[in-house]
Amino acid sequence: MTKHQINGARRRVLQSLPALALANYLPNALAAGKEQPNIIFILADDLGHADLGVYGQTDFKTPHLDRLAADGIRFTQAYANSAVCSATRFALITGRYQYRLRGGLEEPIAGASDTIGLPPSHPTLPSLLKKQGYGTALIGKWHLGYLPTFGPLKSGYDSFFGNYGGAIDYFTHKPGVGPNVKEDLYEGEVPVHQIGYYTDLLGARAVDFVNKQQAGKPFLLSLHYTAPHWPWEGPGDEEISRNIDNIFHYDGGDLATYGRMVESLDASIGRVLAALEKKGLAENTIVIFTSDNGGERFSKTWPLTGQKTELLEGGIRVPAIVRWPGKVKAGQVSDQVAISMDWLPTLLAAAGGAPDPKFPSDGQNLLPILLGQARSNERTLLWRYKANAQRAIRSGNWKYLKIGKNEFLFDVVKDQRERANLAKRHPEVFAQLKAQWETWDKQMLPITADVRTHGVSGPVQADRYGVPASGSVPD
Incomplete structure (x- = not known):
């Protein structure tokens, strides 16, 4: 490598540490009177880089997510901020390296604590969008700290239905096994009991949310599934649920079961997208799909090596798809390097806002690239x-x-x-x-x-x- 190349590499590294140059590329994404877009952010849990058909999965089919990619842009070099779940979620919701917060150091958060969680005073994607006039809802997994100190309603969401912890059984909705384990299913901050396969329950609640929305009132729907996280239970596996003795389910699962879990996830998302279309809101809604970290033990990550909990590419490289009809050209495949903390500045720019100047984003505003107004650029992560x-x-x-x-x-x-x-x-x-x-x-x-x-x-x-x-x- 020449001296010129070394200096160039050094400049790229140093330039990446603050919010990157493109973060303010568009002073306001909403030129003169443009309607603010709705946002549906869909997060899978432990989904491998190649677990969708459009990314190379051949053992099972994911037609709805494949169609989403065909209608928008698919990233081939997208990363999670961490190789484990809650750490990435800190980065996603704050737009900053998770290592800036004590709770973000946990790999992952496990158990209630008065000190380990997302501080309610910290600006978040939903709280910043609320300042832009958005209604905000989280359906699914929170995993950023437990009540009474922490929770989605304390950090910018108007409503919440889902689980506070990292994993629950798909049928019992418990974070463990046994009659003394309480369910981790909440409506806001109130425990609730519902019957059904969790992936389907979350999708149904998201469909209800979409059906209640009206044009002209922008919304953020964070739809954070637990699928295809263990335990290894497909929609027809309630008998397996009754017989597991550990929520980690180390003695269960196989490729066929994993495939059914991902297919169920895809079908659930398909129903949400169909509701959006039927409601007439699809044209002005940004839909993003990605995962919180790399794949688990049954995931497909080819050609990458490594898995969840590892900083090999298979542990941190994730699928990422963006659809915004009329704004983002369909059928694109991008080699732009991206990461979880990019979505906060990107979506705020699309909504006409910006990160809180007291908490500048470590991510990059990808909106110019999504809109075809800038070329891919090198990153340092x-x-x-x-x-x-x-x-x-x-x-x-x-x-x-x-x-x-x-x-x-x-x-x-x-x-x-x-x-x-x-x-x-x-x-x-x-x-x-x-x-x-x-x-x-x-x-x-x-x-x-x-x-x-x-x-x-x-x-x-x-x-x-x-x-x-x-x-x-x-x-």
Whole structure:
């Protein structure tokens, strides 16, 4: 690499740390009197990068999400902010690196706490959209802290139906197993009991929400499914639900069951999109679909390696689809690098707003790219994960990765499977990215001994045979 190339790479890294240059590319996305768009943000849980037909899945079909991609733009290099669920959700709702908040350090949040959660005073996507006149609703998974201190109604949502924690059984709606475990299903802040497969319940509630909307009153609907997160239960598997002895369901599941779970998710989303169309609101509604982290044990992530809890590409690369009829040209496939925290500045720009200046976004406003007003640009993105002492930074096509005591440098565009370690061939790039990660890390909250983490260990998953039962290898 020449000195000129090194300096160029260094400039890209430094320019990425504050809100990026394109964040204010459009002073106001709503030129003179344009109607504000509705927003439906659909988040899957633990969906693999290649788990949709349009991304390469061939074992089962996802016609509704494939059609959504055909009608809009599909990103091939989209990332989650973390390799685990609640951490990504902090970044998604705040538009900032999750490591700026104590709750965002958890991998993931588990159990009630008066201190671990999203502070109600922190600006969020729904609270900022409310200032732009939006009605806001969350249907599905919250996972950003428990009552009475934290909750969606305290952080910008007008209404909520769903679960506060990280996972619930699809039939009992309990976060664990046994008669003494209480259901985690709420209407606002009040526990409720409903019968049905959870994916279907969430879709039905979303259809009801859409049917109540009227043109001219913009809304944000955050539709955050738990599918296809474990336990491994398809819509016809209530008998399995009655017989599991652990919510992690380590002794269950198979590819066929996983396929039914994803197909059920796709069908549920299809019903929501059909309701939007029937209501006459589809034309002016931005629909976004993505996942909170990479795939789990039955997911398809080809050609990537790694999975949830790992900073290999398979643990953080996710599908991402955007449809906005009349504004976003249909049939597009974009290689723009994107990440969860980009959606806040992007959607605020579409609504005519902007992030709170006291809490500037670490993400990039992608609206100019979505609208065809700007070309793809190189990014620098950074991650860390406590289990296995993982570090990662992607700058341009380069990626520095550390797992335990092993360090790597990959060209992740040319070498998607992260096999060819180029650290010795390009020592200057390796050193520069490693140093940049360390500089960035000092700006984030420290990872302390009390921070919870979760890794996949050898006793649980055979292909992780080198990882001890603690789920972590030493740094």
